[in-house]
Amino acid sequence: ASTPNVQPTGEPGFSTGIEEAKQTGSDISAPTIMTLDSPPRPQGQQPPPAATSLAQPMPPPPPPQQSAPPMATIATNPNAGATGGFASSAPASPPPQQQYQQQQQHAFAPSAPTPSYTPAPPQVAAKKGSPMVPIIIGVLLLFLIVGGVGGFFIWRSMSSSGETANTNTNGNTNANANTNTNTNNGTTGAAAEAMQYWLELDGAKPARVAAVVPLASGQSFRFHITPQEDGYLYIVGPGEDNVPLTFLTAQPLAGTGVKNNSVKANQDYAFPRAGGQIEWITLDKNPGTEFYTIIFSKTPLTALSFLNEEANHPLTSSQQSAWQAFLSEHKANAPATNVMDENSAEPYVSVKSPQAKGDDDPLVFDVRIEHK
Incomplete structure (x- = not known):
């Protein structure tokens, strides 16, 4: 509150500036200081929305309600008439535009971080072997077996061909030596x-x-x-x-x-x-x-x-x-x-x-x- 102007009692020319004060007895013995705070301003009907992780536009602020201007603090000031003004003991309210900006700052202020937990590391599944590996191995083994068997039969047929050629040569030599006219009907010497x-x-x-x-x-x-x-x-x-x-x-x-x-x-x-x-x-x-x-x-x-x-x-x-x-x-x-x-x-x-x-x-x- 501001410091009031006080004049000594009994000095001529002292006045409170209020006519009703003449009927009181206190204005003669001591100065009376009366202050009146401005009434509280009504708040908006809806509280501002809670802050979210995504910024949302705030609805437009309600139009400021016109209220009666605060009543000036009346103080006994012997120089009031001279100065022609009142000294207020309450601080002035901020203008409406400044109130809207303050509300916007509160609305979009980031909320306090919520407690979080550290997720467990993902379980890495055991790597399974490709199902094609056994098939490829089986095919290779099959080729090896078939190749081995085929090679054996080829070797055996070549050996048999050599024996047949030798037998035919011996059979023809014996036939010529004995003047045999039989041709064996195309059969080998063994048969x-x-x-x-x-x-x-x-x-x-x-x-x-x-x-x-x-x-x-x-x-x-x-x-x-x-x-x-x-x-x-x-x-x-x-x-x-x-x-x-x-x-x-x-x-x-x-x-x-x-x-x-x-x-x-x-x-x-x-x-x-x-x-x-x-x-x-x-x-x-x-x-x-x-x-x-x-x-x-x-x-x-x-x-x-x-x-x-x-x-x-x-x-x-x-x-x-x-x-x-x-x-x-x-x-x-x-x-x-x-x-x-x-x-x-x-x-x-x-x-x-x-x-x-x-x-x-x-x-x-x-x-x-x-x-x-």
Whole structure:
């Protein structure tokens, strides 16, 4: 509040400036100071909006309400009349424009920072392997396996081709040396046909059959053998009580119609031969199976003495032992036989030389005859 002007009591000419003050007794004894504050100004009806993170425009301020000007402070001032004014004890209110600016500053003032927390670092998932890696590995392994197998078969086919070429060369050389006119029908030396044979059956009308056809017990037959090379034939079959018996040796039986066991390439050799005293081989009356062993050799056999003796000779015990040893040695590498009956009128059995057979090794095989 401002300091009032006070004059001493009892001085002439003192006046309060208010007519009603004349009726009071205090204006004589002491000066009376009366002040009146300005009434509070009414505030806006709506509080300013709270500050947000995004600045929003404030609505226009309400028009300032006109209020009565503040009443001046009345003070006893002996010089009031002289100065012609009042001294106010309350500070003046700011103008309306300044109030609006202050409200705007408060409205857009940034709010206090709110407490925050530090987010946990994100969990990094374990890196998974690509699903294509196992597939690629599997494809590579498959290519390796296929390549290895293919390389093995290529190597094997090349090796087989070399062996085939060598065999064909040897076969052609042997054919030229022995004046053999057979071309082997395009087969390799390992599977070349060595001979053919068939059986001729006795009867009103002789029949030609392959040995695999069952015959009747007591049936008579003869062999027809056609070798592909020159050589020598030997035949051993069952005799009485199934004791091995020599049928054809280097000294044939005179009644069989043959003079020796020598054969020529691509010429039919019949045994026994027609026109002799013994023209046929007759099966016994007991049903069963009989085996006749045929031996073909390019040179005369000397290992078995009984094959150089007269035929129709039963083997002794010692000769049977030697015979079994011979069969065990050569039958392990027996030739392959195939029945060729495309021409039903002239069937035959094809005998093919085994691959492991040497040029000088004899060809040994059995003719199986079943009779009922």
